[in-house]
Amino acid sequence: MTATSLTSTQGAGRAGDKVFSGAALAAGCLILAVLFGVALFLVVQAIPALTAPADEIQGGAGFFTYIGPIVVGTLIAAVIALVIATPIAIGVALFISHFAPRGLAAGLGYVVDLLAAIPSVVYGAWGAAFLAKEISPIYNWLADNMGWLPIFQGPASATGKTILTAGIVLSVMVLPIITSLSREIFLQTPKLHEEAALALGATRWEMIRMSVLPFARPGIISAIMLGLGRALGETMAVALVLSSGALTASLIQSGNQTIAAEIALNFPEASGLKVSTLIAAGLVLFVITLAVNMLARWIISRHKEFSGAN
Template structure:
């Protein structure tokens, strides 16, 4: 540690290069480099394996809606409908989850009794521990039936908004159901991130606000939320990344069709991840390669979102 100053090194300060140290340091560095290689490998292998089908594709990959890839002759497929469905489901989830998550984080940090706060935080974390396939089972085996009444009301009173236009699906296996389940799944992620930043709000800011006679809400609005905003945005983006890539819950709940449809209460739409999981076992011809191409698109989208999230969070760290 203290012996690297080579120019003025004397034999006394020059540490011995022990074989154990060299091996250990290089193993550690090697593991780190291996991780970078794995990540690069993910991108590279997906690129290589998707090349086959992309060069054989007779349709525009980015603007075509249908998926006709399980053939050796003139495959025609594209991700337009899938990408739309992916973004739509994630957007619904984000719209529902973010405000609730901010509320939960505020509750845990500023409203709940101090003793209870840790336990409550742990309980919210439990939501993150439940496997996505169980969420899917719960969604298809329980939640969609419960939501059906709500959907009927929604269509009756808000049906004039195109999003909620009827006729509503009788099974409840709709985009909105998938979005609601995704919202539950990303709730703990956004909550954890927001909770962390809310906790880091300097005590001076909060006490100053209170000393000026502000109520608790005014203190939160003026001291906590401005300080915590980058953290909340970062958390929301991480949640978005998770929602974009979530497979099983969507695959099990949504009754898919490959069209671009903005009607949340009718069956239809499909996400990239769910499409891959459903199609893969039956893929023939260019099928697998085409699915890998779709996976590449998903990878690119989530990579951009996650890098953006990390960037936002990291920038906040520099300021605080």
């Protein structure tokens, strides 16, 4: 290769680097601009509701009194979903990555990925038409035998459309997300670490506990937080499954509501100050989601020694 051709190749490479660098910078700036634009729109449109007299807001007690129970309902549904989905997802991911035969693991991985592609309205229809009806007798049993616990206090909903049912449906929806991400993180564990643990006499479970899980901890946290974001913002499934009403501590009574479902159910017929109130509710959900992601990044940064899974 002559000096002239080498110089030409290097010049083309530098030009390509500049183009790629500029495109990457533009993409990053675009994301920040969109995020800022959404936040600005929500703040501006929410100001009338935030500054309106209390008696003009739904309920007649002010915006924060109106939004408080809905925020609690949103968090309850999301927490129920994570409590149910997280251990199952991690167990399935470990089975696929470290226990299942290769052919079975590939099939299960495909099924899990397929579950993530199912539209939320399908999950909602399944929850409303099948799950709520079938789980109603269980709610009656819980009310009769464990009603001394506030979360199972009766009377149980006759339709089965409760915040617990909504949480179960959400857990099914976030399960493939957490499973897929956790599986990929588990597969990234250095084989040398696993083989070293086994060579020292560790059992399969001890190897997973000492080598795989510590390495994958930041990735698992990221997967859980991503699932939490899906659960917080889910709309149609919750709207179909939940019989909305006043906030209640019981998970098996009709009542409670989530922010996303509240907006979806009321926005089409809203006008005037009601529109601003719903947009303000969206702003609250935006802040909650942003706070969750910031918390996730902070937790992950505390385990940056395992940055290979981050």
